Amino acid sequence: MKLKYLLIALIFNIANSNPIQEANENITSTSDGAPVNASDDLPMDILTNIAEMLGSVQTQSTVQSEPVFPDCSILSEEIKEEVRSHQHTVDRIINYLLYGQHKGLTYTTLGKFLDAFGPRMSGTEALESSINATLEAARLEGFDDVHTEDVQVPHWVRNQESAVMVEPRVKTLTILGLGSSIGTPPGGIVAQIIVVRSFDELQAVARHVAGKIVVYNQPFDNYFQSVKYRTRGAVEAAKLGAVAALVRSAASFSINSPHTGNQKYEDGVKKIPVACITIEDAKMLQRLTDIDGLEVFVNLSMGAVNLPDATSRNTIIDWRGTSRPEDVVVISGHIDSWDVGAGAMDDAAGCFISYHANLVLKRLRLRARRTVRTIWFTGEEQGLYGGYEYFKKHRNESENYQLLLESDKGTFNPKGIGFSGSNTATCIMQEIIKLTAKLNTTELKTRGGGPDISMWKSIGVPIGSLHLDTSKYFWFHHSDGDTLEVEDPDILDRITALWASVAYVAANITANLHH
Amino acid sequence: MKLKYLLIALIFNIANSNPIQEANENITSTSDGAPVNASDDLPMDILTNIAEMLGSVQTQSTVQSEPVFPDCSILSEEIKEEVRSHQHTVDRIINYLLYGQHKGLTYTTLGKFLDAFGPRMSGTEALESSINATLEAARLEGFDDVHTEDVQVPHWVRNQESAVMVEPRVKTLTILGLGSSIGTPPGGIVAQIIVVRSFDELQAVARHVAGKIVVYNQPFDNYFQSVKYRTRGAVEAAKLGAVAALVRSAASFSINSPHTGNQKYEDGVKKIPVACITIEDAKMLQRLTDIDGLEVFVNLSMGAVNLPDATSRNTIIDWRGTSRPEDVVVISGHIDSWDVGAGAMDDAAGCFISYHANLVLKRLRLRARRTVRTIWFTGEEQGLYGGYEYFKKHRNESENYQLLLESDKGTFNPKGIGFSGSNTATCIMQEIIKLTAKLNTTELKTRGGGPDISMWKSIGVPIGSLHLDTSKYFWFHHSDGDTLEVEDPDILDRITALWASVAYVAANITANLHH
């Protein structure tokens, strides 16, 4: 009723009041706040790599520009000829996947995997069961070496959660608590909200924040710019005395879809509960609080708990090399996911193309000189736990690493390979993917990698990833929409073929790609 | 665990079994079932009109082809000249909306309305409050006649609802109970599911249906073909002894978004609870049940109840004509919605363009010869209750009705007007919309109308609607995604300008458009 009298003139624009102007004038942004940088918690090269991996628009503060394509006249005709000699083999791989016995299998088996296990969050039985099944399958299949390496991973449990706007009217807000968030007391927190579009705006209203729930309604220009509010929103709000934070989902499109993800507390700053809300609700809360004199209250209830770390496993499946079996080319993805949707494009699909690429080589009896190793990393979503553990354990063998590839920005229409390596290695990679012209994947992008392999770059090991159309990635990322529906059988076949071709040729050529 | 052993070979395609073939061979469709026709409950012309209105692909059984555009040499130069004499007035309307004081107002006021009242299902206080506010506003604004006419509407309440796949693993299914569905007993129903893609497939497995929950996984070729499973799915399943039905949402795109809507029970057939599920979950349930020997169980719990009919109101706002005030041109939408999202494009936006078009005429002091009447129908979603009531009450005044327009297929990018009337009326309408060249809305489609005005066509009164891009309409329809986010300020301005221009000119010309 309060709302009715407050809004009626505005709603119908009685007396020519202009709500557009009012809304724009209501919040002015100042920039006297402390600079807030989401990149504090990751080294710059990893950060850049992740940004690139996610197809972010470049921002001056966080993303370096792409290296210039090298002058490939440096490459000897001999090396080029050696690469070209693999055309027949690459054609066999492509034909087997596009027209042969393996056609459609990456997709259908991915579907059955997702249907059987669902999403696979770190600490869950589903994750470990899915790894067990993979191990059994790979052993039954007869791979040379199938084993796991333990990784300690955070064990966060969502439990029941809800948010309801209780004033000025009752409206359920669709939320997803953020990974590592604490819960609320039973019954939840009821508090007035304060909505800001940026950390600068938060600082500008600093003295009004205590006791309130801070709602971040940051725009989505790119993932990097948006996700820092998910990562650090709770900490920055808590520093000013907020009792909880709600963060607009880092998404480029929404059908009222919340997108979860990780967040980080900071030592010495009070932990407050934090969840993401939908784009639609964030903008609605902004509009409501932009109305002078209108107070908006939310009841936030979260049962989230952080349990002791759990043990998960990186899964390693080798198709051994002939003459240099100790040298490896890695093709990989991460098998853990968030606990929503099915974790299909993020990142079971990356795991499945990496498994099937190796399986295709095996079924075609294509053994390269070096070992082709499929890795399914674990614990990626909570902070690259599997990737760091693998690096720690194996970095001293770095001379044995010819190349690491990871697919973790979806498996949409591929254009080629993203690659970070020396000039010579880049030129060789360009020659390699020329062999995949039938797949239409010959575009080399001079930056590549994946979160779990990003650390290898700093010690001279080349890393790479798919170069592909990521335009819809943030429609589905970390949401209930990340299911088999985002995948396409034919595209997966093309990607598996590309992945297998690059892995095989890189594993077979004489030249070493690392520095 | 059961699932693990059943699926492990399939998941990883061990031993070259081909899951694609298996999946395809598993269900064969026969067509010995009784023909099932969703159109039983509506007259053909209304049905055709609704199908057309919804931009459906034509299907031979339900949608007639569009009438041929008439030879407009029948139109006298005098009539054309009279229509053309309105160019200056139409330009004023367009300028006022696109560049003048009214720019952006349809959008911003729609936003405030949606924020204030939320969705407005028949029987709710929100619906009646929103109507009260509208009445007050229109009276404050100084419209000539602002009143309501009572309509008895169904009063269905959703209450708590949930569905969980409990075997072979635990997975929450995102559901929305369907309007008029009964609830389940407390604690819900736990039953095995049986999945079919069509009523034909249902008949083919008729003897396996008793005691089960029928899941319809019909494809979405067009809304009409798909929605009959929502409308009649429960009845057809109940005839075979099913205990409940779950229907794949009638949607063309999904981010795990269920789309609700109405369903109908049939006298003499046991009422069973029915809800819609998402495209993603429907396809997953199909894939799981396609696996030989795998039994899938769902726990469906719905608190839905049907209360006694409630009283709602059609809202009528007149901007009176000068010389022929008893004659009317109607511009309309329906203000009731489902109880999800905000009911923005379905159909608050249709109401708002109809209100603002009249408001623009009033503020520009453009009084036509005939009255321009804005109607916000009520009770549309449960079966056109407001439309039928208005027709019943006013059909005897049909000679006073020059034209009825309704906007109820969204307010996306407009191309022109859809129009159903005599050849002469069609040619005049073509002349009228030529005046809106600046809006890029000069395309006349020879079929138009809306659900609440569809019945007027049979008694010779011309009806029309927006002709527009409906390609994304079924992304959001009846879902939580139907919020202000689907609307665009500039497009709404163009539509309001088109609506106002057509209404004014049609209300001002000498010629009568009805037969």
Ligand SMILES: [Zn+2]
């Ligand atoms: Zn990922």
Ligand SMILES: [Zn+2]
């Ligand atoms: Zn509608």
